[in-house]
Amino acid sequence: MRVELFYLIAILCLFFSLGAVFSTKVVTSLFCFLGCVLTVTLLFVLLQASAIAVIYMLLFCLLVSIYWVTAIVFLPKPNKNAYSKHFLHVGVFLLLGGWLLFVLLPFLQVPAFSPAEIDHGFGSARHLVNVLFGPLRHLWYALLALILAFLISVPVLIRDNTKCGDLS
Amino acid sequence: MLVWMVLVPFVTAGVFGTRYLLFPHQSSRLIPIWGSLAMAGTFFCAVVLSFSTLGRGEVLSYVLGHWISVGEYTFDLKLYLDALSSLFVIVLTGLGFFVQLYAWGDQPKTSLWVKYLAYFHLCYGFVLLLLTASSTHLFFVGWQGVSVCGFLLMGYGYENHEKFLFKKNVFISHRLGDAALVMFIAIGVQVFGTLEFATISPLQTNGVLHASYYPVWKLEGLALLLFIACMTKAALFPLYISIPQTAKAPTAFFVLLGVILPCMTGIYAISRCAQLFATTxxxxxxALWIGLMTALFGALVAIFQYDIKKVVxxxxxxxxxxxxxxxxxxxxxxxxxxxxxxxxxxxxxxxxxxxxxxxxxxxxxxxxxxxxxxxxxxxxxxxxxxxxxxxxxxxxxxxxxxxxxxxxxxxxxxxxxxxxxxxxxxxxxxxxxxxxxxxxxxxxxxxxxxxxxxxxxxxxxxxxxxxxxxxxxxxxxxxxxxxxxxxxxxxxxxxxxxxxxxxxxxxxxxxxxxxxxxxxxxxxxxxxxxxxxxxxxxxxxxxxxxxKHWYVDRFMTAGGSILMRVMASIAHVFEWLLSKGVRDAITFVLQSFGYGIRSVATGVIQSYIFFILLGIVFLMVFSLRY
Amino acid sequence: MIPFEHIMILSAAIFLLGLIGLFVRKDALTLLVCMGLLIMAVGVLWIAVAKSFGEMLGQGVVLAIIATAFVQGCVGVMLILKLQVHKPSLQVKQFTELKG
Incomplete structure (x- = not known):
């Protein structure tokens, strides 16, 4: 259970970091960095460092906001509006993905070992029950929210004019 | 009492000098009386002190002050009277008294005489300091003081500065001796660890110099340097020209500079370090052969001199x-x-x-x-x-x-x-x-x-x-x-x-x-x-x-001027080297380095980050291996 | 339990990605992002150490690292802002005054 969760979070994290590093647009890069931050927060929670996770998420989201504002300030005039729009977008993303975590995390007390973590086989009904109602459910919900937010936001970004976000 | 004996001539010189400065045109009859009394006083002190040093074989010493005290090395200024130096001091003070009497009787009417009497007593004081010095640096003070006073005393009669050339010769040869003595002192400290004569070369009543502790060539070098210093003062071949030159001065000064001083300073220096010489x-x-040559030359020249004082x-x-x-x-x-x-x-x-x-x-x-x-x-x-x-x-x-x-x-x-x-x-x-x-x-x-x-x-x-x-x-x-x-x-x-x-x-x-x-x-x-x-x-x-004194003095003058020229050119080379040569060399080296290393500084941040990363990797590997 | 080696691999991968990004990208902001990635990877590793070896030191260190990373980001932003006074561009290749 835990291991699968870990693999999922890991893959998502790698995905986000790839995006952060290799995207041509700065906006997308910042966006993906935010995603990285949130996945790593989930990873911290999984590894039973919840307090650290909270602090981490708070600080790094703040950092990304600072980066974003800097980007807005330096963009050439016509693109400023686009960035402001996307700033809203990011705000939504943050709300959907991060806020959930922020609110739920105090309640996420991931136990060290739980008898319900016996592996029942991936894909089985018992497995799904464990995901939805088991002791790690909050973590699963948060992860789901993150994926959803990502899936909603990214096409919006990509659909936009390619000039947007190009600071070259 | 030792200190008084050494101080009195300096005081006398000071008094005479101030009197000359204050009253430059009066000659006085009190001055020579004072001078003779001072000399008699020092002679009296010398005799009294010698009762304990010569009579009972004691050693008197008096510490004037601490000069340097660093770690385990302490160098003091100490006056020291033992059998050898008290013998010399008695002879010096007695003869000095007689010379002062002569000067009193021979006093010319000029007031300039007071100034030169002051120099006379100063010279005398420096010789006393030299004889009673317990360590080589105080000895050197006396030695240099004697050179200076010789230079000053010779100026009598040549106030118009035209004929000072012979003084230059004398001074140069004296400086050579001073240089040798300085090297002697420096190397002596390095070899023996102390400036005291009692350690460097104790008299046989006070101790023995263990020559086997020190490398032979160092002892020989030290003795050679001291001997060179003596050559200039004691007028040994080929540097003996200073003595006949002093014959041009008034008799009292000639006797002091040309007769008393060579023995007092030169021979004293060698006999003080007799144990050092004995090991070489x-x-x-x-020393043997130079002494012989000096004596031969001196005698051969003396036969044909026409000046009484030069014969002497x-x-x-x-x-x-x-x-x-x-x-x-x-x-x-x-x-x-x-x-x-x-x-x-x-x-x-x-x-x-x-x-x-x-x-x-x-x-x-x-x-x-x-x-x-x-x-x-x-x-x-x-x-x-x-x-x-x-x-x-x-x-x-x-x-x-x-x-x-x-x-x-x-x-x-x-x-x-x-x-x-x-x-x-x-x-x-x-x-x-x-x-x-x-x-x-x-x-x-x-x-x-x-x-x-x-x-x-x-x-x-x-x-x-x-x-x-x-x-x-x-x-x-x-x-x-x-x-x-x-x-x-x-x-x-x-x-x-x-x-x-x-x-x-x-x-x-x-x-x-x-x-x-x-x-x-x-x-x-x-x-x-x-x-x-x-x-x-x-x-x-x-x-x-x-x-013509076998042309020795012409030789010496010519040699001296060649030496001067050589040293001037060396100094010129050094000056060029230090001011331009080194600077140019350094700039050339740095520039050639710079051309090679310049390519590293690209100005792009990422290359710098790359180099920092390399450094960190290297450090990690290094610390993990060791 | 999550095997420690796998977390280590993840951390290494993120670190490598950040490093490559640091050398490849031209924008100053992206450089800052990549540096944040580097620090993130190290934090993950420390938390894994804390979990796997029972050393609570790991969590403490991560706390310190996070604070450092945040401050670094702020300072980086401030530097960029100051540089913009001379040249209104975020391209790192344009700031080559140090070129010897």
């Missing part, structure tokens, strides 16, 4: 050379004894010469004197007493010290040294007799008419020192014995010779006396006959060389 073989041999000066050089020969052979006591005795007799001769010059109204040319024995009786008698002592006629003090010297040379087994020694003694007889004949004993045909009328005996003040010294030189043999006894206890001896009445001693004495009388007779016959001998001298070409 090469430098002793060098070259006589000093001869005798100092003999003393150094004895020291080089290893007979330290005999050498020192010989030097001290000859100093006393030469002071007599110098002061007598000054008296003669005074009497003949400022001519010091021998060709214009003669037959003074009837006109200046007291001076003649005292001069002849000195002459008798110098030649070595029995029962005079000079006889005993010369005989002792001969005995040491004979016993040492060096044949050539003995032969040369005899030759030098013969030459001494010759030139001394010549001097006496030409000035005192011969006919007075060379005197001009007005001189004949005006010749007067010198005043009593001048005659007192002459009489005292004459008596001492005739009847002072026992003093020589006493000196020798003291010295043999303090200085290292390689063959101890008992002075009194051994068979070889008597034989030697008799033989030498015979020779002496023979030579005297021959010389008197040669010179006393006709005045045409003088013209014959002048025509002889061989003698022309001797007259």
């Amino acid at each position: 073989s090469i430098v002793s041999h060098i 000066a070259y006589s000093v050089i001869t005798h100092v050379g003999c003393a150094v020969t004895l020291i080089g052979m290893g007979s330290y006591a005999a050498g020192v004894c010989y030097a001290l005795t000859s100093t006393c007799v030469h002071v007599l001769l110098g002061l007598g010469a000054g008296s003669i010059v005074r009497g003949v109204h400022k001519t010091s040319d021998l060709r214009k004197m003669g037959g003074l024995k009837t006109r200046m009786i007291a001076t003649s008698i005292t001069m002849i007493c000195g002459y008798v002592s110098i030649i070595g006629i029995p029962v005079s003090s000079g006889f005993f010290s010369k005989n002792n010297a001969f005995h040491h040379v004979l016993v040492s087994g060096e044949k050539w040294v003995f032969i040369l020694f005899i030759l030098i003694a013969v030459l001494t007889v010759v030139y001394m007799t010549r001097l006496m004949v030409l000035t005192l004993l011969g006919s007075d045909t060379r005197l001009s008419l007005e001189q004949t009328q005006k010749i007067r005996e010198s005043p009593t003040l001048i005659l007192i020192p002459l009489w005292v010294l004459a008596m001492m030189s005739l009847f002072g043999g026992w003093l020589v014995f006493a000196m020798y006894e003291v010295l043999t206890k303090s200085l290292p001896q390689f063959q101890y010779v008992h002075l009194l009445l051994s068979k070889t001693e008597i034989q030697l004495g008799v033989g030498v006396t015979f020779l002496v009388f023979l030579i005297v007779a021959m010389t008197i016959r040669y010179y006393g006959q006709k005045s045409k001998m003088i013209e014959k001298e002048q025509r002889n070409a061989f003698l022309c060389g001797a007259k």
Whole structure:
């Protein structure tokens, strides 16, 4: 259970970091960095460092906001509006993905070992029950929210004019 | 009391100097009285102090102050009186008193004299400091002070700065000695770890220098440096020109600078470090042969001099050379004894010469004197007493010290040294007799008419020192014995010779006396006959060389100027090197480095990050491996 | 339990990605992002150490690292702002005054 969760979070994290590093647009890069931050927060929670996770998420989201504002300030005039729009977008993303975590995390007390973590086989009904109602459910919900937010936001970004976000 | 003794001359000099500065145009009668009293006072102190040092064999020391105290090294300023230095101090103070009396009697009417008397006392004070110094750096203070005072005293009569060239020669040779002495001090500290003479070279009553602890070449080097320093002060070949140059100064200063100083400073320095010399073989041999050459040259030149004071000066050089020969052979006591005795007799001769010059109204040319024995009786008698002592006629003090010297040379087994020694003694007889004949004993045909009328005996003040010294030189043999006894206890001896009445001693004495009388007779016959001998001298070409001092001083001047030029060009090269050469070299090296390394600085941040990363990786690998 | 080696691999991968991004990208802001990635990877590793070896030191260190990273980001932004006074561009290649 835990291991699968870990693999999922890991893959998502790698995905986000790839995006952060290799995207041509700065906006997308910042966006993906935010995603990285949130996945790593989930990873911290999984590894039973919840307090650290909270602090981490708070600080790094703040950092990304600072980066974003800097980007807005330096963009050439016509693109400023686009960035402001996307700033809203990011705000939504943050709300959907991060806020959930922020609110739920105090309640996420991931136990060290739980008898319900016996592996029942991936894909089985018992497995799904464990995901939805088991002791790690909050973590699963948060992860789901993150994926959803990502899936909603990214096409919006990509659909936009390619000039947007190009600071070259 | 030791401190007072050393301080008094400085105080006197200070007083005289301030008086000169405040009242530059008054001459005073109080000044020489003060000076004589001061000198007498120092002599008195010296004698009193010597009761404990010579009599009971104690060592007096007085710490003036701490100079440097670093870690385990402490260097103090200490005055130190032991048997050897108290002997020298007694001789110095006594002779100094007599010279001061002479200066009092010979005082000219100018007020400039006060200034030079101040320099005189300053010089005297520096010599006292030198003699009582317990460590090499205080010794060096005295040494340098003596050089400076010599330079200052020589200026009398040359106030218009035109003829200062000879002073430059003297000064340069003295500086060479100073440089050697500084190196001696520095290397001495490095080798021995201390500046004290008591450690570097203790007298035999106070300790032994363990020569095997130190590398031989270092000891030899030290001894060589000290010997070079002595060469300049004690006027050894080839740097002896300073002494005849001092003959140009007034008599009192000439006696101080040219007669007393070579012995006091040069011979004292060597005898102080006698144990150091005793451990070296090469430098002793060098000393031996240089001393012999000096004596030979001095004697050969003295025969043909026309200036009375120069004859005395070259006589000093001869005798100092003999003393150094004895020291080089290893007979330290005999050498020192010989030097001290000859100093006393030469002071007599110098002061007598000054008296003669005074009497003949400022001519010091021998060709214009003669037959003074009837006109200046007291001076003649005292001069002849000195002459008798110098030649070595029995029962005079000079006889005993010369005989002792001969005995040491004979016993040492060096044949050539003995032969040369005899030759030098013969030459001494010759030139001394010549001097006496030409000035005192011969006919007075060379005197001009007005001189004949005006010749007067010198005043009593001048005659007192002459009489005292004459008596001492005739009847002072026992003093020589006493000196020798003291010295043999303090200085290292390689063959101890008992002075009194051994068979070889008597034989030697008799033989030498015979020779002496023979030579005297021959010389008197040669010179006393006709005045045409003088013209014959002048025509002889061989003698022309001797007259010009064998061109040694021209050689030295030329050598000195070449040395100056070489050093100037070296200094020029260094200056270029330091100002431009090094700078250009450094810029060239840095630029060539720069061209290579320049490509690293791209200005792009990421390359810098890359290099930082490389560094971190390297550090990690390094720390993990070790 | 989550094997420690796998977390280590993840951390290494993120670190490598951040490093490559640091050398490849031209924008100053992206450089800052990549540096944040580097620090993130190290934080993950420390938390894994804390979990796997029971060393609570790991969590403490991560706390410190996070604070440092945040401050670094702020300082980086401030530097960029100051640089903009001279040249209104975020391209790192345009700031080559140090070129020797």
